[in-house]
Each structure stands twice: as structure tokens, then as C-alpha cells.
Amino acid sequence: xxxxxxxxxxxxxxxxxxxxxxxxxxxxxxxxxxxxxxxxxxxxxxxxxxxxxxxxxxxxxxxxxxxxxxxxxxxxxxxxxxxxxxxxxxxxxxxxxxxxxxxxxxxxxxxxxxxxxxxxxxxxxxxxxxxxxxxxxxxxxxxxxxxxxxxxxxxxxxxxxxxxxxxxxxxxxxxxxxxxxxxxxxxxxxxxxxxxxxxxxxxxxxxxxxxxxxxxxxxxxxxxxxxxxxxxxxxxxxxxxxxxxxxxxxxxxxxxxxxxxxxxxxxxxx
Amino acid sequence: xxxxxxxxxxxxxxxxxxxxxxxxxxxxxxxxxxxxxxxxxxxxxxxxxxxxxxxxxxxxxxxxxxxxxxxxxxxxxxxxxxxxxxxxxxxxxxxxxxxxxxxxxxxxxxxxxxxxxxxxxxxxxxxxxxxxxxxxxxxxxxxxxxxxxxxxxxxxxxxxxxxxxxxxxxxxxxxxxxxxxxxxxxxxxxxxxxxxxxxxxxxxxxxxxxxxxxxxxxxxxxxxxxxxxxxxxxxxxxxxxxxxxxxxxxxxxxxxx
Numbered sequence: 273x274x275x276x277x278x279x280x281x282x283x284x285x286x287x288x289x290x291x292x293x294x295x296x297x298x299x300x301x302x303x304x305x306x307x308x309x310x311x312x313x314x315x316x317x318x319x320x321x322x323x324x325x326x327x328x329x330x331x332x333x334x335x336x337x338x339x340x341x342x343x344x345x346x347x348x349x350x351x352x353x354x355x356x357x358x359x360x361x362x363x364x365x366x367x368x369x370x371x372x373x374x375x376x377x378x379x380x381x382x383x384x385x386x387x388x389x390x391x392x393x394x395x396x397x398x399x400x401x402x403x404x405x406x407x408x409x410x411x412x413x414x415x416x417x418x419x420x421x422x423x424x425x426x427x428x429x430x431x432x433x434x435x436x437x438x439x440x441x442x443x444x445x446x447x448x449x450x451x452x453x454x455x456x457x458x459x460x461x462x463x464x465x466x467x468x469x470x471x472x473x474x475x476x477x478x479x480x481x482x483x484x485x486x487x488x489x490x491x492x493x494x495x496x497x498x499x500x501x502x503x504x505x506x507x508x509x510x511x512x513x514x515x516x517x518x519x520x521x522x523x524x525x526x527x528x529x530x531x532x533x534x535x536x537x538x539x540x541x542x
Numbered sequence: 543x544x545x546x547x548x549x550x551x552x553x554x555x556x557x558x559x560x561x562x563x564x565x566x567x568x569x570x571x572x573x574x575x576x577x578x579x580x581x582x583x584x585x586x587x588x589x590x591x592x593x594x595x596x597x598x599x600x601x602x603x604x605x606x607x608x609x610x611x612x613x614x615x616x617x618x619x620x621x622x623x624x625x626x627x628x629x630x631x632x633x634x635x636x637x638x639x640x641x642x643x644x645x646x647x648x649x650x651x652x653x654x655x656x657x658x659x660x661x662x663x664x665x666x667x668x669x670x671x672x673x674x675x676x677x678x679x680x681x682x683x684x685x686x687x688x689x690x691x692x693x694x695x696x697x698x699x700x701x702x703x704x705x706x707x708x709x710x711x712x713x714x715x716x717x718x719x720x721x722x723x724x725x726x727x728x729x730x731x732x733x734x735x736x737x738x739x740x741x742x743x744x745x746x747x748x749x750x751x752x753x754x755x756x757x758x759x760x761x762x763x764x765x766x767x768x769x770x771x772x773x774x775x776x777x778x779x780x781x782x783x784x785x786x787x788x789x790x791x792x793x794x795x796x797x798x799x
Contacts, residue, residue, distance in 0.1 A: 320660065405645075413643035416603045417657035417710065418633035 316427045329432030337393045345444035349451025370470035373452040382445035387490035391523040395498040399519030402502025403512035430495035437491030482538035497523040545737050551581040556746045562611035573770030586749045586761030593767050595750040599716040604628045636707030640719040642699040644691035677705040697728035715747040721756045733759040
């Protein structure tokens, strides 16, 4: 039995060893992720290419998120405009509303909202799909038949998310601006042409590039995280659930971190 | 249906393992497995659940790496060879999974085409169609060509799984529990199919099972995996002519004696 005198050092040793295990676990996981991403870049540029599967996945990613993205984009546009009006009207600056909306939406909100929705809808679905394929030995079956499951399952999905998320982000931006326009025209009676002129006036070329770069990176992150979690999911149905969940949580977390970093980087070019 | 006498070339081992060991965490599953599979032979590997039978064929197909020991397939040591060299060998091996492992997002046709179009790139569309129809006919399921795996019964899934491996005309077949979870009549059909495959495609096979009817019907030789090693080996009668308490329950349970 542990006496009161040596209980504390024992607890300290236990805590230290579990901390060491946790830290080692983190480094091992990071190394595995590094290996997975390196494998993606080693395989993606070399034949055989799975063009048909890439197109199929692009369609899946795009269509699967379109309805939710349309709705969310529109609501973001309306609400953002509505909530910004009182602050601007205090200074008698409601005419700046379209410019404010365009900067906020096109620079930050459209790529971010799209990425978060895609992480939830697409990331979880990729994690669950590949996870269940791993559990039911479908990935092993591909491997033993002399084909390359990594190329067919991982490369195609990551390319699809990297290509489709930027397109969806542009679409979200457009829908959000329409939402903003409805609110502005209702309150200020601004015409569509004037609204659009004011929307594009404050934007510079670097805004377009930063949004595009962000969206591509977000798409890549969502794809690679979903694939990594699914492809390496442990056996059993519990593993499939965990893979889907981890795909969403990790992707969202990384998207926020990337957003902060990219904003800083492009801030230097402005 | 009685099994036809197989032509076995005992001078030519297509698979050889020596001193194979595999441990998962603290659980030593294989403790020095020595195995020879001869050309044209059906070797049945019997053993209790969790004794490493499936691990053995997964090592042979390169899905798992052994901790120690050598694995030669067609005379090539496969532990530590390059990915593309392993792929060349895998094309010559068919693996029938316990749960069939059909790609559930693809139709039966797409399942069968999947390995073919990726490994035989020069085939034309009519040649691919002919190959698909041929293997489906060989397993007696031509009518399922446009069905999804979810629409098939357990026995049909097993057959399609075997058809998918046959499409590449493998020289070695690895069957993981081919009759597990099937009704007795479907088991008989699967056993007959395994023998037909041996006869028609001249394959050498390892059949992992604990179904003694399957073992007796399909096996030219039986090897019993006990405590991580092959303890008994020979014909069905040789293996079960014993009072060994580790072996007898298998026979008693399967044949209700």
C-alpha cells in the first residue's frame, strides 16, 4: 500500500511517464502525417492518373455541399450587412456598407465559411468512407490485386477538394454579396450596378490571390486530413466513427490556424 | 462432387516460409512457421481462431511484415523488396477475403474490371467485357453483372470475390475462411468452386479454414497450426488419426461424434 510519504513522488513519476508517452505519441503522429503528405506528393505527379475518379470526386464534393453553401453564404451576406449598418450609420457612413461587406466577405468570410462547411460535410464523409473501406478490407483487396489504392482513393480525393473548395468559395462569395445587396437595396434603395461598383472598388489584386491561395490550402487540408484519418483508421466500426469525427475536428482546427498565418503573410504584401 | 486428382509438382514449391514469427503487442501469434506450398496443390491450414492463420496469408501477400523469418514466393524473397516488385508478384496471387471485400460503391462489373484495367492496360473494351463475362460464368453468376454488392447474398459475394481474383488468372490462390458464415448448401458450392478453380486455372492454393468438410473436400494436404507452429501435417486421415486433445475436438465438433 502507498503511504502518505511516498505517494507524492510516485504520482510525480506516473505523471512524468504519462506525459512522456503523450509527447512521444504526438511526435509519432506528426511523423506519420509527414510521411502521408510526402507519399501524396511522391505519387500524385506520376502515372497512372485516375482522371475519371478525380472528376467523380469533384462532382461529389461540389454537389454534396452546394445547397448548404448557398444557404449559408446568403445568410452570412444578409446578416453581416444588417449587423454592420447600425455602427456605420452612427457615423453617417452607410454608403460604405457595400465596400465593408465586400472586404469582409471576399477577403475572409467566403473562404473560411466554405472551408468550415466542406470540413463538416466532405471531410467527415471522406473519413467515414475510407475508414469503412479499411475496416471491411476493401483497401487491402485493392493492394493485393496489384493496384494502388493510395493513388485511387487518396490522391483523387485530395486533388478534388483542392480544386473544388476554391470554386465553392467563389460561389459563396457571390451568393453572400447577393444577400448583402438585397439588404442594402431594401434599406438604401441602391441599384445593383452601383452596389457592385462599390463592392469591387476597395478590392485589390492581392485580395483575389490571398482568397484563392487560402481556399486551395483549405481544400488540400480538408482532403488530406479526411484521407489520413480514414486510411489509417483502426479496425472496427468504432474506428470509422472516430475517423469521421477526427477528420472534421482536425480539419477545422487547422483551417483556423492557416487562416491566421495567411492573413499575416498577405498583410505584408498590402 | 468428388475432388479430381490434382497434378502436383512436389519439386517446385511456389511458396516457402522459414522461421516466420509475428507478434502483436505482447501476443506472439506465429512462432517460427515453416511452410511449403507445391505447384498445383491445395494446402488447407487449420487452426483455432486467433492462432494466426489469416496473419500467415497476409504476410505471404505482403499485407503484413513478419518480425523474423523468410517468405519466398515464386522463389523471390518478398520481405524488404521494392513496392513495384511486390506489385508484380501480387498480380500472380489471388486473395479471397473472409468478408469478400467487394468495393461497395461499384457494381459487380466495375469490381471485376478494377484490377484488370489497372494491370492489363493494353486490353481493348471488348476484351475486358469478355474477361468479365468469362469469370462470372466460371462462378455461375452472370446475371449479377449490373448489381451492387449490397444486393448480393453472402454466397454470391464470396463467389464474386473469387471471380475478381480469377480475372487476373493468378497462379496462387489464398482463401481466407471461404465458407465462414454460409449455409451448408452454399458451403458445398464454394468447396466445389475451389476445386474447379484448381482444375481449370491450375492454381496452387492455401485455404484457411476451421471447417473440416471444406478441408476434407478441397485439401490435398492439411497442416494444423497450433501454438504458432505447424504441429501436424499430412492427408486429412493422417492429421486426425490421433488422440491428441488439441486436435480431436476439431474432428468431434465438425462431425458430431
